[in-house]
Amino acid sequence: MTAVSLGDLARTFLLRRQNAALKEQAQSLSTEVVTGQAADVRKQVGGDLGALAGIDRSLATLTARKSLTSEAGLAAAAMQTALGAIDLASRDLALDIKSLGTNGSTMTIDQLGSQSDGAFRAAISALNTRVGDRSIFAGDLPQEPAMADAETILADLDLAVAGATTAADVEAAVSAWFDGAGYATAGYKGGDPQGPMAVGATETAQIRITANDPTIRETLKGLALGAILERGSWSGTATERADLASRAGDRLLQNQSARIALAADLGLQETRIESAAATNAAELTSLQIARTNLLGIDSYEAATMLESTQTQIETLYSLTSRLSRLSLVDYL
Known part of the structure; x- marks a missing residue:
């Protein structure tokens, strides 16, 4: 029998090829040991990638939806906090004003005016709350601030009430400003309410609250009426100033039930978002387990x-x- 021998160069190439093949195999096995999944996906599924592609597509959809529901949940929670702060400040101010009656001293009325001014500015700040890079009360223009700054609004109101002689005149002027072009151009800077968002396969949620909501505007009217008491733009008599304070308190108290309803509606949307997020998380986990079972190997x-x-x-x-x-x- 004739022996076949290899030359030095051929043997070198053979050893190099064997070395490369073993290293590649070791790398593949190392990946499998670390991940617990097959390195050669096509071989693992027998060449049928349809099921895997379906799982991966669903995982991508759920991952995107998870980000959406998370952002929506954070925005809704921040809105609830802002509305709660505005309601608390308005309720406390209204009770202080109503406890004053119609015979309050000039000093007391001035103090209520200062308290109203602070509450108004805090409300504007709350309405300009941002979550990440989004202004949550600006509707479909989230990159813009929802409101102009408080001083700009109050300065515009100073001009609106400059010719008023009675508390009723001031109330009418302030109400007209908030209901008309004044608020639309110099106050609210956002857009229309956002449309519904898909938070689940068949579930949607819609947070329609903006700083242009009638309930919010009514609350701002009451706070602004109180703030005017210390602005100096309206020089009414002591009796008229006490009457204006009373009118501010009445508006804030009358609007309280609407503020509660607004917060309750927001709470309902929060519940829907949280429920959808929980469902999505469970489905995401199930699909991840299915993918692991499909590609899993014996470690x-x-x-x-x-x-x-x-x-x-x-x-x-x-x-x-x-x-x-x-x-x-x-x-x-």
């Missing part, structure tokens, strides 16, 4: 094969080292 077997491959690589290195030291004298 113990993979570790054993990796160890065997590493042994082969070490053996190949040892063999290559010995062959590289051969000489003609040793061969003969």
Whole structure:
């Protein structure tokens, strides 16, 4: 039988090819041991990638929806906090004003005016709350502030009430400003209410509240009426000033039930968002488990094969080292 031998160059190429193949196998097995999933996906699913593609598509949709519901939930919670702060300040101010009656001293009325001014400015600040880079009360123009700054609004109201002689005149002027072009151009800077958002496969939620909501405008009217008491733009008699304070308190109290209803409607949308988020999370987990089962491998077997491959690589290195030291004298 004729023996077939390999030349030095051919043997070198053969050893290099074997070395590369073993290293590639070791890398693949290392990945499988670490991830617990097959490195060769096509081989694992027998060439049928349809089921895997469907799972991955659903996972991508749910991941995007998770981000949407998370952002919507944060915005709704921030809105609820802002509305709660506005309602609390308005209720406290209204009670203070009503406890004054119609015979309050000039100093007391001035103090209520200062308290109203602070409450108005705090309300404007709350309505300009941002979550991330979005102004949550600005409707479909979230990049813009929902409201002009408080001083700009109050300065515009100063002009609106400049010719008023009675508390009734001031109330009428302030009401006309908030219901007309004054608020639309110099007050509210946002857009229309946002449309419904898909928070689940068949579930939607819609937060329609903006700083242009009638309930919010009515609350701002009451706060602004009180703030005018210390502005100096209207110089009414003591009796008229007490009457204006009373009218501010009445508006704030009458609007309280509407503020509660507004917060309740927002709470309903929060519940829908939270429920959809929980459903999405459960579905996401189920799909991740299904994907793992589809691509999962026996980690113990993979570790054993990796160890065997590493042994082969070490053996190949040892063999290559010995062959590289051969000489003609040793061969003969």
